[in-house]
Amino acid sequence: MRVKKMLAAGMAVTMAASVALSGCSSSSGSKTTGEATNAESGSAAGKTASGEVKKPEKITIMVNGTVTTKQNNRDAFEKRWEELTGIDLEIIQPDHDAYFDVLGQTFASGPENWPDAILLAGSFYPGYAEEGALWDMTEAWNNSELKKSGRVTDESVIDNMKLDGKLYGFPVTRGNGCITYVKKAWLDRCGLKAPETYDEYLNMLKAFTEGDPDGNGVNGDTYGVSAAGFVGPEEPWTNYLPEFYQDANPSFVKGEDGKWQDGFTQDNFKAALKRLRDAYAAGYIDKETLTNGTKDCRNKFYEDKFGVFTYWAGTWATNLKKNLEANGRDGELVPLKPIKEVGKYIERTAPVWAITSSCENPEGVYKYFIESMLDGGDTQLLWSYGVEDVHWSKKAETILDNTYEEGVFHMRESLEHPGTQYTKQHIDPMLSIANWENDPGRETVKAEAKESQTVFNENAKQAIIIPSTDVMATYNGDLTTLKNSIVADVVVQGVSIEDAYARFEKEGGADWSKQIVDSLNELEAKK
CATH class of the missing domain: 3.40.190.10 (Periplasmic binding protein-like II)
Known part of the structure; x- marks a missing residue:
């Protein structure tokens, strides 16, 4: 049964931590x-x-x-x-x-x-x-x-x-998707405005790495940006470091001619690798980025170790602010519009x-x-929002440090994470595709969450769905693992672009890539 073959392949990719590109079929x-x-x-x-x-x-x-x-x-x-x-x-x-x-x-x-x-x-x-x-x-x-x-x-x-x-x-x-947040206090201390181009972005990272943006009197004990890996675990793959990737993507994309191609093999991806390698070598990017999880990044952000964090739009703007303040830091963040070279953030499918x-x-x-x-x-x-008087309530009560009058809608303390309040259940009202006139929690959404979600929604494009083929199911797991390894070699080890792509050729990546691209274009031709 072909279903079993496809799903088995998907599970193998998941367990190999390269879930996304294989499942993206x-x-x-x-x-x-x-x-x-x-x-x-x-x-x-x-x-x-x-x-x-x-x-x-x-x-x-x-x-x-x-x-x-x-x-x-x-x-x-x-x-x-x-x-x-x-x-x-x-x-x-x-x-x-x-x-x-x-x-x-x-x-x-x-x-x-x-x-x-x-x-x-x-x-x-x-x-x-x-x-x-x-x-x-x-x-x-x-x-x-x-x-x-x-x-x-x-x-x-x-x-x-x-x-x-x-x-x-x-x-x-x-x-939804990720938007770049910058600590406003760090911008102010360095005398900078929000960047609008890659040169300005890189200059900001340099100032955050070499100067004293946290105001502790010591130069050079911070760095500019951190991320949970150089390639994300799911599409759109580049969403944690968009300013470096810009128009490049390691997955399969459609060219201007409407035909499929492997983004990893394109010149714009090689240029992105060079930008990442240079910034990493300069110390602007967290040296532990390759092994970071998202929780690692969040904790470092709260501890004022770095100042630029590309993370989820909307509710997370409030979460980041609250946790910064809980750690005695300034919680004001600037949600950046995409820099010129990025153009649009990518909204995941x-x-x-x-x-x-x-x-x-x-x-x-x-x-x-x-x-x-x-x-x-x-x-x-x-x-x-969940169940009344379990996840939310309108009773007069104090939840953590917040006191509510009778009849005022509010979220209750999380059962799973005591010390925090729920913000939503399965459906985030800010992301719902249907208008809800009587949303009782509308006023509970914080200004910073609304702002970041609005900036993202107005400056994002939807990721495209990549078709599935037998060839992709067969080879894409190994191909993804090889691609991620090559990215790490270039960025962390400083391997040259030429040597990296020679390895891609030698270890079968170029052949797997071509077979997948051919199968995608054959499928496209049948439509």
Whole structure:
């Protein structure tokens, strides 16, 4: 069964820590014979004689940690959802870090074990769709009450998830992305303004590295920027260091002629490697960047070890500010518009809710589970903020250092992370694709979060979905590992660009790359 082959390959890549580029595969989205049969039987089972969508008695879902976890009282969440819908909900929730491994194992075990609905990162979604594992929900969306309501604020987010014009997964939120934050106090101490070009950006890093931006009276005990790796763990791969990558990308991209090419082999990527190598050698980039995790970077940022941090737009602006202040630092951050050479930040493809092709009543799951998340009422409230008096409340009370009057909406203290307040549950209201006029938490969003999200949304472009092919599933895991190793050699070890690409040729990378590019262009030609 080809599904097993594809998913096994995906799991191997995940375990090799090069999850993204392999999972980023997907193709035309054409159905297999098995999918068509399942979808047709599901359609018949999902409608009454009068054509009405049947309400499911039970829905089984598999989700990661972005949905309310056991530690955060998932039982209360599940109970409230069942009260609102009258449907039994079974939640399968592996550990967040192991989610795609477990999901792959589940699908490889056969359709009889598949849940009704699953949550997929944009980089994994196309591969599952192309293998016939997902139900085509195009018609369900086109005929939905949500679409007719006019409340969807940006249908391009949905359109971006279509594969050959068909929709196999529904994004309830935008994909969001990373924006560059700069400590304003550091800019002020160095007499600088927010950079608008790469030269200005590099000059800022130099000042933050060689001067005394933290004001402790010592020059040169800080550095400019840090990141969780030189290549990100998921698309768009370059989002933690956009000013260095600019228009370059290590993955597969479409050229101006509309044909696929490997971004890693292009001259603009070689130029990006040189920028990274030079800045690293100058000490502007954290020397531990290769092995950093995002938590490592955040802690160093809070400790005032560096001043420029490209991280998630929106709610994280508030989180960064609060944690800086909790560490006795100035919390004011400047969310940068993209410098001239970057042009636009890249918004990752949105995570999607998908219905498996083995689901007996896919129309019912779409209407009563997925569509209801954006009902503009109690169900959207649940998915956005959680359960009243568990995750949020309107009672008069003091939460941590904040006192609230009776009737004022506020988030409660996190059960999983005591000492902090919740900001949201599964759906970030600032990223929701549907307008919600009665959002009770609208006023709880801090000014800095609104500002960073607005700057990002106005200066971002959506990442494109890369199709899937057999050749990609076969070679892209090893290719990605080799690419990441070469990036590390150039940046950290100072290996020359010429020697790096000679290694790429010698160890098979050039051949794997060409085979994948050829397969992508063959697929494109068939459209």
